[in-house]
Amino acid sequence: xxxxxxxxxxxxxxxxxxxxxxxxxxxxxxxxxxxxxxxxxxxxxxxxxxxxxxxxxxxxxxxxxxxxxxxxxxxxxxxxxxxxxxxxxxxxxxxxxx
Numbered sequence: 517x518x519x520x521x522x523x524x525x526x527x528x529x530x531x532x533x534x535x536x537x538x539x540x541x542x543x544x545x546x547x548x549x550x551x552x553x554x555x556x557x558x559x560x561x562x563x564x565x566x567x568x569x570x571x572x573x574x575x576x577x578x579x580x581x582x583x584x585x586x587x588x589x590x591x592x593x594x595x596x597x598x599x600x601x602x603x604x605x606x607x608x609x610x611x612x613x614x
Contacts (some may be wrong), residue, residue, distance in 0.1 A: 518547050519554060519557045520557070523561060534558060535555060538554050538558060
């Protein structure tokens with residue numbers, strides 16, 4: 517994860533996201549540098565428009581938050597509905613047995 521954060525930091529500072537810069541930022545953070553991960557990330561980001569990817573990311577996160585809140589509200593309402601359903605089921609069973 518530190519490699520992705522380093523790449524985002526470099527991009528924010530308008531620096532080139534290359535192996536040397538990425539290695540420098542990761543080293544400065546105090547983490548050990550894995551050259552294979554640095555090379556893989558630089559290669560993966562070669563065809564990515566980071567500005568567009570960053571703009572798209574908050575939309576997905578923001579959309580997830582209201583869904584979670586709606587899910588919590590439904591959880592609170594669910595026991596009330598289950599009670600009515602259970603009562604109706606018991607009435608149905610009692611009619612079978614007289």
